[in-house]
Amino acid sequence: MTTPLTPPGDHTPAYAATDLTTCDTEPIHVPGAIQPHGVLLALTEDAAEVVMASVNAAAMLGIAADDVVGRPLADVLGPEAAAQVELRVVEGFPVEPLLVRLDEVAAGELAGRECDLRVHRSGSRVVVEIEAVEHARATPMTYQSARSAMSRLGASTTVTDLTEQIAREVRSLTGFDRVMVYRFDDEWNGEVVAEERRPDLNPFLGLHYPASDIPAQARRLYTVNWLRLIADISYVPVPLTPILDPGTGTPLDLSHSSLRSVSPMHVEYLSHMGVTASMSVSLVVDGELWGLVACHHYSGPHRPPLDARSAAEFLAHVASPMIADRERADDREAALATQSLLAEITARVSASPEAPLDAMLADPALLALMNATGLAMNFDGVVRTRGQVPDLASLQRMAAVTDHPDRYAIQTSHLAALDPGFAELAPVASGVLRIGASPERWLMWLRPELERVVDWGGDPTNKQLAAAEGPHVRLSPRRSFEQWRQIVRGHSQVWAPWEVEAADVLGRHINGLLLLRSREQIALAESLQRQVVLDRAPDFDGVELVASYEPASSNQLGGDWWDAFELAPGRLALVIGDVAGHGVSAASAMTQLRTALRAYLFEGHSPGDCLDHLDRLMDGLLDVRVATAVVVVLDVVTGEAEIANAGHPPPLLAAPGSVVEVEGEVRPLLGVGEGRAEPVHLELPRGSTLLLYTDGLIERRGSDMAERTGRLHAITSATTADEPLEALLARVLAMQGDTEADDTTVLAVRRT
Structure with a gap:
C-alpha cells in the first residue's frame, strides 16, 4: 500500500510502502527523493559530470532533469561554481557551504540568485545540494558571537542549566516557535528536559515519549548526520532520476544529505502534533546519541537560513562534550565520596579488635555506603540483618535468585523482574546488591521501591x-x-557503578581479614588474591599493557600486587607493590593497601602524596609491618608520567637497544611513619617501554643479584618497538627458571 505522501510520476521512492512490519526497518537513508526547497545533483568521482539529479532541476535550474544527467557540471551550474565544487573535492569536503550566484547558466527559479552549495561524498559519488539564500539571511556567527555563545554554555554548572541554555541559543538563532532538548534513557525512551517556546503554546517540559517514536535505525542516522530540517510538513517529495545509481544499481545513500526526504511516518507523526515545520540537531556523547534539540513551528513553513542552521549545529557540537563533562563531574564527585567512605570503613574494620564480620556489621556507615535501607548477611548458615528487611524465607529466596557462580557482585533495581513473587516486597526490597562467592556466604544491601x-x-x-x-x-x-x-512502581534507585565496585572491594577486603580464621578461609584468600591481582591487564585506548603475578612456589599467598585503572579518560594510574612476608597476613594487608591506595588516587592526590598518606595509614591504623610500592600516573596522549617510589626497585625505561633505571629520590619503606616522597617526571616516548617489577625477579637465594639485574637489563633493551609486550614479558619471566622463587610481579606499559 502507498502512503498519502507518494509523489506523482514514475519515480516511486524507496519508502512508498510503509506498514506495521516495516516501521523499524524503513530505509530512511535511501528514500530516493529530496525535499523541494533545493536541488540535488550526484556527480562522478571527479565532480566533472552529473549522473543523477532531482526532478525539480527543470524548475529550479531551467534544465530538465533528464537533460541534466550526463552533462558536465560546468554546463549546469556555470564554470565558476563547478570550479569551486571541484576545489571542495580536492580539499577533502570541508563542511562549510559555498556561497555562489547562479547567473551564468541557470535559467530557472535560481537564476541570478545567491545560493548555498553543500558538497559531500556518498560512496563513489560527489553530492551537491543547492538552496536559495533567504532574503532575511541571519547574521553569520562571527568569532565574537560564537565565543559569547560558548561562554554562556560554559557558564552552566549542571546538565539542567546547560540544556536550558542550549534551547535558548538555538531558538534565538533559528526562530522556531518551540525548541526542546530531548534526552534518551537507557531504554531509549525520551524525556523533554528543557524547553523554550512561544508564551501561548502548551508546555511539553517533563513529558516522556516511548522508544518506538524514534526507531533504532533513525537514531543511528542521527549520529551520522547531526542536523535534519523539514521546512514544510506538507511538502511533496521530489524523486531522483534515475532512481537507481547507474554505476551500482542501488539507491543513492543520502545519509549526509540536508535535503533528504524524511519518512512519511514521521511527517504524519508531526502533523498530529500540529507541527508545520521542524528541525532537529543531535547531541552525541562518547559516540552515542544522548539526545536531540527538537525544533517545532506551528504557523506555516519555516526554513531558517543555512548559516543559522550551521550555527545551531556548531553549538550542538560544542555542547555535547560539555554535557559529558557535567555528567562525569557529578559521577566523579559521587564516586570519590563513596571511595572515601569505603576507605574509612575498611580502616575501622581492620583496626577493630572484634571479629571482622562483627566489626563490619556494627559500622555506622555500612548502610550509608550504598544508600541502602537494609542489609542481610549469611555466613555459614547464620543470617544477620540491619535496617528494614523482609522475613528470613524471603531473604533466602533473594539470595538464591541472585546467586551466580561466575559473578562475585550482582545487582538489580527491579527484583520482581527476576521473580514476580517479589512484587509484594517492593516497599522494602525492590533493589538488591549482593556480593558473595557461594550460596552459604553472601551479603545483600536492599533498597525500597522508588515510586x-x-x-x-x-x-x-x-x-x-x-x-x-x-x-x-x-x-x-x-x-x-x-x-x-x-x-x-517496583523499581528502586539504580545502583551506580562505583557502588557496585565499592561493594566488591569491601567484600574482598573482609574476605582477606577472614583468612585468619581457618584453613578453609586460607583457600578463600587464595581465590581473593587471584581476583584482585588479575592474570591479565585490562585494555586501555592508546597503550599496550601487560602484567603477571606469580606467587612463591612454596606458598600461594603473598604480598605482591599490581593495579591499573583510569583516573579520567586518557589518564592512567599504574601501581606495583610488595608487602613484606607471605601467607594470610601478607595477602590481607595487600588487599587493604591496594584499596586505600585506589581511594587516595581517586580523590585526586598525586602519586607522592598517595604514598605518604599510605605510610601514615599503615603506621597509625593498619596492622601491617612494612611494604614497598611504585605509583605511576601516565597521560596517554602526551606521554607525560609522574612516578613516586617508596623503597621499591626502580622502574626501567627501555627503548630499542637501550635501557635506563628511572632515577630519583626514593622515600623510605611504607609503614615506618616517616619520610616524604619526591616525584620524578619524565616523558614516555611512543614505542618505549616502562617496566615495573618486584624484587622477587632479581633476588634469588644462591644467585648474584647484580648478575640477575644485568640479565634483566639485557632482556629489556633487546625489545623492539613492534615486538608485542607479551613476548617481552615471557622472556623476563623465563629468568626465574625452575628454582624456588619469591613472589614475582611484572607490569609493563608502552604507548601505541
Whole structure:
C-alpha cells in the first residue's frame, strides 16, 4: 500500500510502502527523493559530470532533469561554481557551504540568485545540494558571537542549566516557535528536559515519549548526520532520476544529505502534533546519541537560513562534550565520596579488635555506603540483618535468585523482574546488591521501591493496540498528544557503578581479614588474591599493557600486587607493590593497601602524596609491618608520567637497544611513619617501554643479584618497538627458571 505522501510520476521512492512490519526497518537513508526547497545533483568521482539529479532541476535550474544527467557540471551550474565544487573535492569536503550566484547558466527559479552549495561524498559519488539564500539571511556567527555563545554554555554548572541554555541559543538563532532538548534513557525512551517556546503554546517540559517514536535505525542516522530540517510538513517529495545509481544499481545513500526526504511516518507523526515545520540537531556523547534539540513551528513553513542552521549545529557540537563533562563531574564527585567512605570503613574494620564480620556489621556507615535501607548477611548458615528487611524465607529466596557462580557482585533495581513473587516486597526490597562467592556466604544491601510519576506525551501503548487489531491495520503515529500519566512502581534507585565496585572491594577486603580464621578461609584468600591481582591487564585506548603475578612456589599467598585503572579518560594510574612476608597476613594487608591506595588516587592526590598518606595509614591504623610500592600516573596522549617510589626497585625505561633505571629520590619503606616522597617526571616516548617489577625477579637465594639485574637489563633493551609486550614479558619471566622463587610481579606499559 502507498502512503498519502507518494509523489506523482514514475519515480516511486524507496519508502512508498510503509506498514506495521516495516516501521523499524524503513530505509530512511535511501528514500530516493529530496525535499523541494533545493536541488540535488550526484556527480562522478571527479565532480566533472552529473549522473543523477532531482526532478525539480527543470524548475529550479531551467534544465530538465533528464537533460541534466550526463552533462558536465560546468554546463549546469556555470564554470565558476563547478570550479569551486571541484576545489571542495580536492580539499577533502570541508563542511562549510559555498556561497555562489547562479547567473551564468541557470535559467530557472535560481537564476541570478545567491545560493548555498553543500558538497559531500556518498560512496563513489560527489553530492551537491543547492538552496536559495533567504532574503532575511541571519547574521553569520562571527568569532565574537560564537565565543559569547560558548561562554554562556560554559557558564552552566549542571546538565539542567546547560540544556536550558542550549534551547535558548538555538531558538534565538533559528526562530522556531518551540525548541526542546530531548534526552534518551537507557531504554531509549525520551524525556523533554528543557524547553523554550512561544508564551501561548502548551508546555511539553517533563513529558516522556516511548522508544518506538524514534526507531533504532533513525537514531543511528542521527549520529551520522547531526542536523535534519523539514521546512514544510506538507511538502511533496521530489524523486531522483534515475532512481537507481547507474554505476551500482542501488539507491543513492543520502545519509549526509540536508535535503533528504524524511519518512512519511514521521511527517504524519508531526502533523498530529500540529507541527508545520521542524528541525532537529543531535547531541552525541562518547559516540552515542544522548539526545536531540527538537525544533517545532506551528504557523506555516519555516526554513531558517543555512548559516543559522550551521550555527545551531556548531553549538550542538560544542555542547555535547560539555554535557559529558557535567555528567562525569557529578559521577566523579559521587564516586570519590563513596571511595572515601569505603576507605574509612575498611580502616575501622581492620583496626577493630572484634571479629571482622562483627566489626563490619556494627559500622555506622555500612548502610550509608550504598544508600541502602537494609542489609542481610549469611555466613555459614547464620543470617544477620540491619535496617528494614523482609522475613528470613524471603531473604533466602533473594539470595538464591541472585546467586551466580561466575559473578562475585550482582545487582538489580527491579527484583520482581527476576521473580514476580517479589512484587509484594517492593516497599522494602525492590533493589538488591549482593556480593558473595557461594550460596552459604553472601551479603545483600536492599533498597525500597522508588515510586515515580511518568507523564507520557500520549498513551505509549497505542502502537501495540494497533498491532493487536490485525495485520491489515496500518500503523499510524499516536493521534493523541494529551498528557497520559503512569505511576511506575517496583523499581528502586539504580545502583551506580562505583557502588557496585565499592561493594566488591569491601567484600574482598573482609574476605582477606577472614583468612585468619581457618584453613578453609586460607583457600578463600587464595581465590581473593587471584581476583584482585588479575592474570591479565585490562585494555586501555592508546597503550599496550601487560602484567603477571606469580606467587612463591612454596606458598600461594603473598604480598605482591599490581593495579591499573583510569583516573579520567586518557589518564592512567599504574601501581606495583610488595608487602613484606607471605601467607594470610601478607595477602590481607595487600588487599587493604591496594584499596586505600585506589581511594587516595581517586580523590585526586598525586602519586607522592598517595604514598605518604599510605605510610601514615599503615603506621597509625593498619596492622601491617612494612611494604614497598611504585605509583605511576601516565597521560596517554602526551606521554607525560609522574612516578613516586617508596623503597621499591626502580622502574626501567627501555627503548630499542637501550635501557635506563628511572632515577630519583626514593622515600623510605611504607609503614615506618616517616619520610616524604619526591616525584620524578619524565616523558614516555611512543614505542618505549616502562617496566615495573618486584624484587622477587632479581633476588634469588644462591644467585648474584647484580648478575640477575644485568640479565634483566639485557632482556629489556633487546625489545623492539613492534615486538608485542607479551613476548617481552615471557622472556623476563623465563629468568626465574625452575628454582624456588619469591613472589614475582611484572607490569609493563608502552604507548601505541
